[in-house]
Amino acid sequence: MLAARRAVTALLAPALAAVLILAGAGPASARVDRTGVYSLSYSSDLVYASTACDCFYTLDYAGWRDLGFPAARRASSDFVKYPWSPSIYAVTYFGPDRDDWMWEKIEYDEWTRAGKPAPRIAGWIEGSYYYRLELNSDIFVLAPDGTRHRLTPQEWAAAGYPAPEVRRNEGLVKLSWSGDILMLTDVAAGQGYKLSYGDWRDLSFPTPMSVTRISGDRVFRYASSPDIYYQGAGITVKLTGAQWAAMGYPSPQVI
Numbered sequence: 001m002l003a004a005r006r007a008v009t010a011l012l013a014p015a016l017a018a019v020l021i022l023a024g025a026g027p028a029s030a031r032v033d034r035t036g037v038y039s040l041s042y043s044s045d046l047v048y049a050s051t052a053c054d055c056f057y058t059l060d061y062a063g064w065r066d067l068g069f070p071a072a073r074r075a076s077s078d079f080v081k082y083p084w085s086p087s088i089y090a091v092t093y094f095g096p097d098r099d100d101w102m103w104e105k106i107e108y109d110e111w112t113r114a115g116k117p118a119p120r121i122a123g124w125i126e127g128s129y130y131y132r133l134e135l136n137s138d139i140f141v142l143a144p145d146g147t148r149h150r151l152t153p154q155e156w157a158a159a160g161y162p163a164p165e166v167r168r169n170e171g172l173v174k175l176s177w178s179g180d181i182l183m184l185t186d187v188a189a190g191q192g193y194k195l196s197y198g199d200w201r202d203l204s205f206p207t208p209m210s211v212t213r214i215s216g217d218r219v220f221r222y223a224s225s226p227d228i229y230y231q232g233a234g235i236t237v238k239l240t241g242a243q244w245a246a247m248g249y250p251s252p253q254v255i
Helices: 006-015 061-066 108-113 153-158 197-202 241-246
Strands: 036-040 043-050 055-059 077-081 088-093 101-106 129-133 140-142 148-150 165-167 171-175 181-186 191-194 209-211 218-221 229-232 235-238
Touching: 036 088
Parallel strands: 129 165, 171 209
Antiparallel strands: 036 043, 043 055, 077 088, 088 101, 129 140, 140 148, 171 181, 181 191, 218 229, 229 235
16 A cells, blocks of 8 residues: 655645545544554554654554554544445545545455445545536546546535636537537647547536537548548548538538
8 A cells, every 4th residue: 555645645635626525524533643553444554643744654564663563553444435436445534634534445355354344425535636628518527546427516516616627629529410429639630539429428428519510620522423521530421411511511622
């Protein structure tokens, strides 16, 4: 388990939500005592917490020996998860402030070691990244386990209304004449790719901006054929008469 230090958490704090909302209150006052060696219900690791350095970290054997092999007290840990992800996180409290909470994503054997406690639903988990695409209003969260989710207004409130990073020059668009949804990774250059239904579902069905054309696209036909094609953001579509009409009958480039 990686050592967790207050200083590191403080550096990350501006990018995180302001509160943790669980199905219950935060750490109780009985969890405030931080000085000493602690054991964890889900791991064989020992953690040393000290008010002298205002820190806590994983203790190796040499460090435990240097302290005189003090008996470890059981730390208080909660087990939480996001409702849209199967991952379970242990949050251990060494004080009342968020900087005093140690987080770790746990594996199945660690959850089993802890007695398979039912995880509570969290509104915010440390390490979550909130963002939106410049062309769209939907707010997404990228969880520490790599899962992405479009937040509902209620979920954004539960996270503490974190200000999302705006990813400039990116966006989701839907071609109005075909229904294709494109993820534009470079709006100005028209670069991107088509989302499958599964891709769109995995993003919790965000609302794309409806457009007829995108930057850098083209309508063309081959000199040997009357068929007209559309090409843009990695897709090539043979246009029907109705689709060409819906685009406003753009003159095709002859190649």
